[in-house]
Amino acid sequence: MKNEEVHAIIGPQKSSQAKFVIELGGQAQVPIVSFSATSPTLSATQSKYFVRTAQDDSSQVKAIAAIVQAFGWREIVPIYEDSEYGNGLVPYLLDAFQEIDTRVPYGSSIPLYFNDTEIMRELNKLKAMQKSIFLVHMSSSLGSRLFVLAKDAGMMSEGYAWLVTAGLSSLLDPVGSEVKDSMQGVLGVRPHIPVSKKLENFKSRWRNNFTTSKTQSKISELNLFGLWAYDTVWAMAMAVEKARIVHSRYLKPNTTESTVDIASLGTSEMGPKLLSSILSTRSQGLSGDFHLTDGEMIPSAFEILNVIGRAERVIGYWTLERGLMRNFHTNGKIAYSTSKNKLKEPIWPGDTTQQPKKLRIGIPLRSGFSEFIKVEWHPESDKPTVSGFSRDVFLAVVDALPFPLPYEFIPFVNNSKQSAGTYNELLYQIKLKSYTANLASMLTVRLLQPTFDDVREIREKGYFVGHQRNSFVKDFLMKQLNFSDTKLREYTTPEEYHEALSNGTHNGGVAVIFAEIPYVKLFLAKYCSKYQTVGPTYKTDGFGFAFPLGSPLVPYISRAVLNVTQDKDKMEAIERRNFGGETTCLDQASKNPSVGLRLSNFGGLFIITGVASMSALLIYIMKFLYCHWPDSNTTDQDRSFYLRILELAKRFGMEDPSVHHLNKTESSVLAEPSLDIAGASPNRDDTHNHSRTSSEASGDIIEGQDHDNLTPGRNAANSEAPSITTIFLFNFIVWTIICAAVALFCEAQSGCPAVKAGSVLILQN
Secondary structure (H helix, E strand, O other): OOOOOOOOEEOOOOHHHHHHHHHHHHHHOOOEEEOOOOOOOOOOOOOOOEEEOOOOHHHHHHHHHHHHHHOOOOEOEEEEEOOHHHHHHHHHHHHHHHHOOOEOOOOEEEOOOOOHHHHHHHHHHHHHOOOOEEEEEOOHHHHHHHHHHHHHOOOOOOOOEEEEOHHHHOOOOOOOHHHHHHOOOOEEEEEOOOOOHHHHHHHHHHHHHOEOOOOOOEOOOOOHHHHHHHHHHHHHHHHHHHHOOOOOOEEOOOOOOOOOOHHHHOEEOOHHHHHHHHHOOOEEEOOEEEOEEOOEEOOOOEEEEEEEOOEEEEEEEEEOOOEEEOOOOOOOOOOOEOOHHHOOOOOEOOOEOOOOOOEEEEEEOOOOOOOOOEEEEOOOOOOEEEEOHHHHHHHHHHHHOOOOOOEEEEEEEOOOOOEOOOHHHHHHHOOEEEEOOOOHHHHOOOOEOOOOOOHHHHHHOOOOEEEEOOOOHHHHHHHHOOOOHHHEEEEOOHHHHHHHHHHOOOOOOOOEEEEEHHHHHHHHHHOOOOOOEEEEEEEOOOOOOEEEOOOOOHHHHHHHHHHHHOOHHHHHHHHHHHHOOOOOOOOHHHOOOOOOOOHHHHHHHHHHHHHHHHHHHHHHHHHHHHHHHHHHHHHOOOOOHHHHHHHHHHHHHHHOOHHHHOOOOOOOOOOOOOEEOOOOOOOHHHHHHOOOOOOEEOOOOOOOOOHHHOOOOOOHHHHOOOOHHHHHHHHHHHHHHHHHHHHHHHHHOOOOOOOOOOEEEEEEO
C-alpha cells in the first residue's frame, strides 16, 4: 500500500495474518478480499473494507451438531489448534453442543509449536481419560501430524470416532499416503460444490496443464480453497471493470513521512467505489453461485464425507432447511431431520460398520431368579444372549430416549463363563457409583405387622439371617444393620429360600431372609401359603440401572425409566412375558392372614374404657356430695370433718344395695369369658424355632336383671336399678381381664401370625 499504492488486496491466507492486514485496509480504505481466512472472529463489523469470499467457519457448526445428534453422542472432546483460526470456532461449538445436550468434559488445545512428543503426551492423556469421540479443528499441517500420532497411540482403532471440520476436510487430497492411511474411518464436513459443466471443463484443463510427460503423476489436485481463489480473482476483475477504474492514486495526508506511522499511508481514491462494486458483483463461479451479503459469502449446503482407502466417500448432505439427507437433489417438502438413517452407513476406525461409543452394559451372572436376568451362550457363535425382566425394561427405556443409543451386553464372567464376582465387584470394575430412578415401587407388596419388634431383637438373639448370594444386601446387613458375618447365610434360588426358612435357625436354616421386594414377590408367588412379608422395610439404592458418576446419560435414562414404568399397559406386558401368572398368589387363604396381637395393641381400649369409667365415677361422686353434704352438716354441727367423711361413706355404701348383693342374687347372670384360639402354625413342632400362632379372642357378656329378687333397702333409692357408675366399673373390670388375658397369651406365643419356621423381611429398593 505504501510502495505500490494498490487499491485492493486478495489475501492473506491465514486468519492470524488477516487481523493486522484488515486494520491497515480500513485505515487506507483499501478492500481486503480473503478466500481462506475463515475464523468467525474476523468479520465486516470490524472493518467494512474486509470482504470474505469463503464461508465463515461458524456456518458449519449446525451441520456438525446434527451429525453428533444423529449418532447419539452425549459427550465429545474438541481438539483444536491454539491459534486465531482454532480458538475462534470453539465458543460456537460449545453453544451448539449445549443446545443438543451434548457434554464437553474437556477441550484439548494444541499450539502450533508442539513437537511430536508433546502431541503424543496430550493424546495419551485423552486415552487415559477414556474419551473416544473427538472433533478436530486444525489446519492441514498440524492435523496431519495429529492423526499419524493418534494411529501410533492406538486411537484409530475400533471404538473410537473422529470428526473433522471443513478446514481439514477440504484439504484431504494433497496429504500424503501415510496421513490418509492414518485417517481411515474419519468423518468430515465441508461445503458442497455443485457439479457443473464449467467445473468439469476446468478440471480437465487443470489435469492437462499440471501433468508431467515423464512420470504421468499429478502435481496437485484441486481443492475447495483453490476454487474459491479462482472465483475471487474473476469477481475482482469484474468489479474493477464495472467500476471503470483506469488511473487512480492515493490521497496523502499532510504529515511527515514515517515508516511506522499508519496514517502516513494515505487513502485510496478509488477504494470506496471498488468496494461497492465488489459487494454488488454476482456471478456463477466454479464453486457455485458467487454472492456476497454484508461482506460475507452466503453459506451453502454441506456434504458429509467418510475417509475410506485413498478417497473420501460422501455419505450424505446437510442443509439449514432440511437437515440431514442422503441425496442432495430431493424433490418435495421434507421436514428437518437429524436421523442417522438419512445417511449412508459409514465405515468407522478399525474397518468396522459397528458404531463407536456403544454403551457397554455389565450383566451379572446368576443361577437363581432367572426371570429377572438370564445369560445364555449361543451354541454355534458362542455369543451371549441376555433375556429377562430387567433386560426388557432396559430396551423399553432405550426406545423411549429422544436419541439413538447403541449398546452392548457384557456378561460379568471369567474365562470359564462363571460369575466373576459380586455386584459390588462389578461396580468397581467399571467404576459405577450413581443410580437411576429405581423400579421397585411397581412391585411393592403389602407389608403386615412385623413378627419381630425390630432388627435388634433378631441380632441380640443370635438368629441366623439369609440373603441372596453375590448381592449388595450382605454389605447392607453388615455395615448398616450391624449383623455379624458369622450369622449370615447365602442362598440363590427360591427353593433354597424355602428350605432355609423351613429348617429354621436351629436346624441349619435361618429365622429371616432379607431380600429385595421384586425377588420376594416372586418367591411368595410360589410359597404364598407358607410365608409372608413382615416389616420393617428398608430403603436402599439397589434395583435399577447404574451409570458412571457424572454420566450425561443419567438424566435421560431416569426420565425414560419414569415414562416406561408409568405406562401401565407396557409394564404389564413386560411382566406377563417374563413372569406369566407367577406374581399373583393363588392361595386365597394367604391374602388375609391374621395379624399378631401384643399387650401394646390394647392400649387404646384401656384408655377409652378408663376415661369413660372414671368420668362417670367423678360425676356420680360430685352429685352425691351435692345431695348429702348438707345433711351431714345439719345432723350434728359439732362433728369433726373426719367423722363427716365417714358418715358420707356409709351413706354412699347404702345408696346402691346391688353392690353388696351382686354375687348373691340370681337376678344378674354373667357368662364366663371364653377364648377361641385359631389359625395355628402348620407345624406346631416348630414352635421353638420361632413359629408363630395366630389367635382370636372372643368373649360374650350376657347381662340380665331379675328386679323381683332385689333386696330391699332402707329408702327408696334401694329399690332402684344399679347406678351407671356401678355398671361402668363392672364393665371396666371385666374387659380389662379379658383383654389382658388375650394379650398375655399372644405375648407368650411371641405374636400370632401363621408364619412357618421363619419370616421374610423386606429390603425395599
